[in-house]
Amino acid sequence: xxxxxxxxxVFRTDEVETTALNxxxxxxxxxxxxxxxxxxxxxxxxxxxxxGLLDNPSKGxxxxxxxxxxxxxxxxxxxxxxxxxxxxxQNFNLIDELNVFENVELPLIYLGxxxxxxxxxxxxxxxxxxxxxxxxHFPLQLSGGQQQRVAVARAVIAKPHxxxxxxxxxxxxxxxxxxxxxxxxxxxxxxxxxIMVTHSQRDAEYAKRVVRLFDGEIVxxxxxxxxL
Numbered sequence: 001x002x003x004x005x006x007x008x009x010v011f012r013t014d015e016v017e018t019t020a021l022n023x024x025x026x027x028x029x030x031x032x033x034x035x036x037x038x039x040x041x042x043x044x045x046x047x048x049x050x051x052g053l054l055d056n057p058s059k060g061x062x063x064x065x066x067x068x069x070x071x072x073x074x075x076x077x078x079x080x081x082x083x084x085x086x087x088x089x090q091n092f093n094l095i096d097e098l099n100v101f102e103n104v105e106l107p108l109i110y111l112g113x114x115x116x117x118x119x120x121x122x123x124x125x126x127x128x129x130x131x132x133x134x135x136x137h138f139p140l141q142l143s144g145g146q147q148q149r150v151a152v153a154r155a156v157i158a159k160p161h162x163x164x165x166x167x168x169x170x171x172x173x174x175x176x177x178x179x180x181x182x183x184x185x186x187x188x189x190x191x192x193x194x195i196m197v198t199h200s201q202r203d204a205e206y207a208k209r210v211v212r213l214f215d216g217e218i219v220x221x222x223x224x225x226x227x228l
Contacts, residue, residue, distance in 0.1 A: 001161065001193055002028040002051060007060035007070075009046050009216075020046040022216040023060065028195060030161070033188040035207035036197045043216040044197040045166065051195060052085055052164045053077040065161070082110055086155030086163045088184075090170035092147045094139040094154075100126070101135040104153045111158055121157060129153045129183065145176025152183050156192070163187065165196040169203055181206050 009021040049055040062070040108118045126132035169177030
């Protein structure tokens, strides 16, 4: 599903040049669950942004669904992204002015789904995420755990091939964090490919493979045998 070859990202200002990623080569197969770990500033979020087609590398190749996409324009990346990738963020990124139903429905509106199909799909996903009883509530009326459930529902609503999760439990207590991690595991068991950036060793233990970054380079990769 995903393959990078010598992926490099350099950020430049008038006075400073910073290499965030240095020739990163990585392959993620369909159905995998990969955790990316490393200290702050090691390049985790930069890698996730490129894999999620939010940014282009400075050099190197990126193959997504067997297409070389490293030089895609923003318009091309947006089209590919909205049909294939769901995002789960640490800060939820819900729209405060929209209720739960409307937040989850939004990607389907962008994709041109009919009103009746949207309603059926949203209600189905809200039931699966056990948040249907809150569908008329607004984000600020929800707990952190409930907001992240809504964010996961929004991420999966269009049945993406890939979910990218950036510190998905970073703003949650341990109980709510475990609920979200169990949701992601269930999605993976049903065939969704997941790449998760995390500082949490506990969260990483849900993944089937752990990739560690340091100074923009992959330093270790471990296949996990005992999955939670």
